[in-house]
Amino acid sequence: MRPQLQRLASAFIDAQRILIITGAGISADSGLPTYRGIGGLYNDHTDDGVPIEVAMSGEMLRRDPALCWKYLAQLGSACLGAGPNAGHQAIAELQAIKPECWVLTQNIDGYHRLAGSPMDRLIEIHGELAPLYCQRCGQTDERLAEHLQRPLPPLCAACDGVLRPPVTLFGELLPSVALERLRRQLAKGFDLVISAGTSASFPYIAEPLLQARRSGGVTVEVNLSHTRVSDRVDLRLEERALDVFPELLSHIAAHNICK
Structure with missing residues (x-):
């Protein structure tokens, strides 16, 4: 050794x-992907011309949930496509x-x-x-993989509020x-x-x-x-x-x- x-x-x-x-x-x-490097997701600026720290921020989720979810979905797809x-x-x-x-x-x-x-x-x-939860009514939703195949942002089945993952955004x-x-x-x-x-x-x-x-x-x-x-x-x-x-x-x- x-x-x-x-x-x-x-x-x-x-x-x-x-x-x-x-x-x-x-x-x-x-x-x-590691935090900085491959695929553009973690590079200094996203395809939308803003830093990833802005695109995946709590403020962006409130202001433009579709844009924030565009990058959350890339991260989510990567995580679901691999394992320990x-x-x-x-x-x-x-x-x-x-x-x-x-x-x-x-x-x-x-x-x-x-x-x-x-x-x-x-x-x-x-x-x-996961699980996702509704920012409006609080209902949880276990269907992350399904939502990633649909138009974004994912919406709550109960009240049409925007769903989010229980992660700490920037x-x-x-x-x-x-x-x-x-x-x-x-x-x-x-x-x-x-x-x-x-x-x-x-x-x-x-x-x-x-x-x-x-x-x-x-x-x-x-x-x-x-x-x-x-x-x-x-x-x-x-x-x-x-x-x-x-x-x-x-x-x-x-x-x-x-x-």
Whole structure:
């Protein structure tokens, strides 16, 4: 085993409370676009001449729901057209081994849930794509895939109000329930924090790493790219989460058998 992965495995075995933070990089290996890059959806400007941060904002959903839904639909179609990969599955199995292993994800694709991560130790800080709900009457609608095949925006069957996914659009506040769960867990502290496939550009993503470092915990980054936290972690693996977590799981499982 490579020395860096050996160090990570040792830290994982020794830790009681663990936080794994994931971003778009882990789902890229399922075929999803990362925040900036492919297909125009995540480039600086959309086909409509406005930044994606404007097109997919809460304000745009109110002002021009058809335009906002044009890009939500692209994201939704990408998510529905793929699924969890070996990285998601290995993380779920690592959580099964460690009862105080949590996942904090920026992704809205739901792949951690589909891979088996327990809901009581999963914080989807940006929400999820489904079920849709009506902004006017509050009724929920589970037919995201059907709506993506119809004219946009999708409308409520009960009142014709515009439906939306329970995601945090640009300019909106984070879900209060998810944010409070994160705050409670951070107050307890973590012995090991692993950041995987995220640029850690948001303060609430970087802070768990920095807090663990201040309190003497072990901090790790798994990312092919250099990020703003790369120089502030104890251990950095310039690899894909798809490769690191299954290998880590294999080592942990072998260690447990030999105990």
